[in-house]
Amino acid sequence: MDQNAQKPLSRLARQQAVREERKNKQAPWWTALLIAVMMALAAVPLITSQNSDYDAVPQAKKEQAKPKPAAEKTSKVKPAPKVKTYVVKAGDSWAAIAQKYGISAEELAEQNGLDTSSTLAVGQKLKIKQAK
Secondary structure (H helix, E strand, C coil): CCCCCCCCCCHHHHHHHHHHHHHHHHHHHHHHHHHHHHHHHHHHHHHHHCCCCCCCCCHHHHHHCCCCCHHHHHCCCCCCCEEEEEECCCCCCHHHHHHHHCCCHHHHHHHCCCCCCCCCCCCCEEEEEECC
8 A cells, every 4th residue: 555545534424524624714813803902902001091080190109299398288268367456536437447457347347246327436446357
């Protein structure tokens, strides 16, 4: 017998050979798909880090950030208004007193629980709040 001559393949062997051939043809397609998915997933952090809504700073770096000094924090707080006491003299009016302290006559009357239509008495004490 000739050594190069082969026995004919059985039906089961032929089916296995066909299946193996199909797998080999599909392998490049699956490999390409796997590579494409991996590249897409690798690009996600690059894309989202350019988005302003995405917080790319790790938590550890946030904790290392130095807090602002207390002087800077309190500089935005409005100072409490100064309260002065004014004693009404002869000839004073709501408008004259209010103008002297840079507020309106209505504000002055309201601060003292009165109305501008009420008359002022000499010696009456008025509280005047000024924001300075």
